[in-house]
Amino acid sequence: xxxxxxxxxxxxxxxxxxxxxxxxxxxxxxxxxxxxxxxxxxxxxxxxxxxxxxxxxxxxxxxxxxxxxxxxxxxxxxxxxxxxxxxxxxxxxxxxxxxxxxxxxxxxxxxxxxxxxxxxxxxxxxxxxxxxxxxxxxxxxxxxxxxxxxxxxxxxxxxxxxxxxxxxxxxxxxxxxxxxxxxxxxxxxxxxxxxxxxxxxxxxxxxxxxxxxxxxxxxxxxxxxxxxxxxxxxxxxxxxx
Amino acid sequence: xxxxxxxxxxxxxxxxxxxxxxxxxxxxxxxxxxxxxxxxxxxxxxxxxxxxxxxxxxxxxxxxxxxxxxxxxxxxxxxxxxxxxxxxxxxxxxxxxxxxxxxxxxxxxxxxxxxxxxxxxxxxxxxxxxxxxxxxxxxxxxxxxxxxxxxxxxxxxxxxxxxxxxxxxxxxxxxxxxxxxxxxxxxxxxxxxxxxxxxxxxxxxxxxxxxxxxxxxxxxxxxxxxxxxxxxxxxxxxxxxxxxxxxxxxxxxxxxxxxxxxxxxxxxxxxxxxxxxxxxxxxxxx
Numbered sequence: 001x002x003x004x005x006x007x008x009x010x011x012x013x014x015x016x017x018x019x020x021x022x023x024x025x026x027x028x029x030x031x032x033x034x035x036x037x038x039x040x041x042x043x044x045x046x047x048x049x050x051x052x053x054x055x056x057x058x059x060x061x062x063x064x065x066x067x068x069x070x071x072x073x074x075x076x077x078x079x080x081x082x083x084x085x086x087x088x089x090x091x092x093x094x095x096x097x098x099x100x101x102x103x104x105x106x107x108x109x110x111x112x113x114x115x116x117x118x119x120x121x122x123x124x125x126x127x128x129x130x131x132x133x134x135x136x137x138x139x140x141x142x143x144x145x146x147x148x149x150x151x152x153x154x155x156x157x158x159x160x161x162x163x164x165x166x167x168x169x170x171x172x173x174x175x176x177x178x179x180x181x182x183x184x185x186x187x188x189x190x191x192x193x194x195x196x197x198x199x200x201x202x203x204x205x206x207x208x209x210x211x212x213x214x215x216x217x218x219x220x221x222x223x224x225x226x227x228x229x230x231x232x233x234x235x236x237x238x239x240x241x
Numbered sequence: 242x243x244x245x246x247x248x249x250x251x252x253x254x255x256x257x258x259x260x261x262x263x264x265x266x267x268x269x270x271x272x273x274x275x276x277x278x279x280x281x282x283x284x285x286x287x288x289x290x291x292x293x294x295x296x297x298x299x300x301x302x303x304x305x306x307x308x309x310x311x312x313x314x315x316x317x318x319x320x321x322x323x324x325x326x327x328x329x330x331x332x333x334x335x336x337x338x339x340x341x342x343x344x345x346x347x348x349x350x351x352x353x354x355x356x357x358x359x360x361x362x363x364x365x366x367x368x369x370x371x372x373x374x375x376x377x378x379x380x381x382x383x384x385x386x387x388x389x390x391x392x393x394x395x396x397x398x399x400x401x402x403x404x405x406x407x408x409x410x411x412x413x414x415x416x417x418x419x420x421x422x423x424x425x426x427x428x429x430x431x432x433x434x435x436x437x438x439x440x441x442x443x444x445x446x447x448x449x450x451x452x453x454x455x456x457x458x459x460x461x462x463x464x465x466x467x468x469x470x471x472x473x474x475x476x477x478x479x480x481x482x483x484x485x486x487x488x489x490x491x492x493x494x495x496x497x498x499x500x501x502x503x504x505x506x507x508x509x510x511x512x513x514x515x516x517x518x519x520x521x522x523x524x525x526x527x
Contacts, residue, residue, distance in 0.1 A: 048417070048420075049420070073423070081415070083415075085281060087414060088413075090469070100422045101423030
């Protein structure tokens with residue numbers, strides 16, 4: 001569970017987040033949406049302790065995030081940033097690194113994570129030889145192997161084709177079913193309803209909508225935040241064949 | 242030849258020289274693999290980013306200021322290597338420098354340190370004896386005392402590096418992911434850089450400024466055995482040691498009775514290798 005209480009943040013004099021409060025529970029997938037520069041990724045990085053809040057507090061499982069030792073925090077919360085280098089190691093080695101905070105490789109957890117995500121057949125492949133979608137799945141397996149009850153994903157659908165996007169959506173639902181608290185920053189609103197039940201819409205560093213994802217898509221807040229008009233009955237949805 | 246003389250040559254000249262080549266090759270290759278992992282830059286290596294030059298400058302400075310303290314040289318060499326590494330690390334962290342920027346910064350740092358070396362030799366011309374050999378790098382005049390003294394730094398350093406292999410793997414995931422899986426990124430990076438500086442500094446203290454082993458060995462191994470550091474580090478050490486020993490044997494025998502400093506051979510091989518990497522790197526960025 002992640003609880004943000006009146007969190008503000010600035011880069012120098014430029015305020016990025018203004019007194020943001022939000023509580024995200026276990027067994028829930030929450031998507032952070034909003035226009036570019038709304039503060040979504042900043043919020044995620046504050047939850048992940050990459051950044052420190054200017055004001056307010058971030059609680060992870062009822063305890064201030066800053067109070068956890070580094071490895072203990074990794075066992076509570078896993079974060080996948082949007083951009084990252086591709087290491088010259090095998091998929092299995094990558095997934096094994098998810099066990100770093102546990103102090104041992106734990107082969108069973110690694111194999112189970114690869115099975116869950118559906119990349120067991122790629123275990124010995126070099127990460128550099130995989131497609132973008134396969135790499136993303138390998139990183140998701142690493143996150144699963146970390147066995148943290150809270151998971152943060154920053155734009156996990158970016159640059160993926162529709163099939164790979166649906167694979168990622170499936171893994172996110174599996175995380176939810178396993179009782180994890182999953183927070184996803186996403187831009188593709190077509191996937192919103194498939195991925196999560198709750199949407200938090202941000203604009204200019206403030207939360208302007210927090211509620212049902214389907215309702216969010218038809219809300220005035222969404223139209224105002226993005227400066228767009230919703231065309232009724234012209235939504236697009238996809239299903240995996 | 243008298244048996245006693247042959248034995249003395251073996252024990253006091255051949256053996257230290259062989260050990261020197263093996264230790265220097267292994268240390269520089271391991272240092273290169275660590276630096277490449279820490280900076281996330283396959284173009285980095287102890288000689289490319291100026292670490293060797295820093296070690297060389299401080300060795301000369303210590304030799305000038307404290308001419309009677311030969312035991313001080315590895316420590317001075319390490320200090321020079323570490324300070325140079327620190328400058329490069331700060332540059333990378335503060336400016337989010339690209340791979341080529343790091344290389345260019347290394348060129349600038351090396352130029353400054355080279356000017357410092359020239360300044361010392363101008364002020365104190367008496368220490369220029371052997372300077373040319375030191376700058377090129379080689380093992381012709383290496384003494385057992387210096388090699389075995391440096392081994393006290395190198396051998397534990399190699400063992401420690403192997404113990405930190407998984408941390409290097411985690412660092413290769415990028416800072417944010419590394420922190421997310423539970424690594425103290427800044428302290429791990431500093432410790433690893435200290436280790437790489439210790440290895441490069443100790444090697445330079447007796448072998449001089451031999452270049453490119455630290456760049457080439459990890460690269461060759463990474464292509465064949467992948468980038469996982471529990472394999473990359475020991476295989477790079479082995480490759481570096483074999484490469485250095487092989488080059489030293491060629492340097493001694495190819496133009497006999499003359500001897501070519503091993504640094505010349507390594508630069509002849511390493512220079513084109515580095516240019517090839519730059520071209521390949523440029524293409525991949527395109």
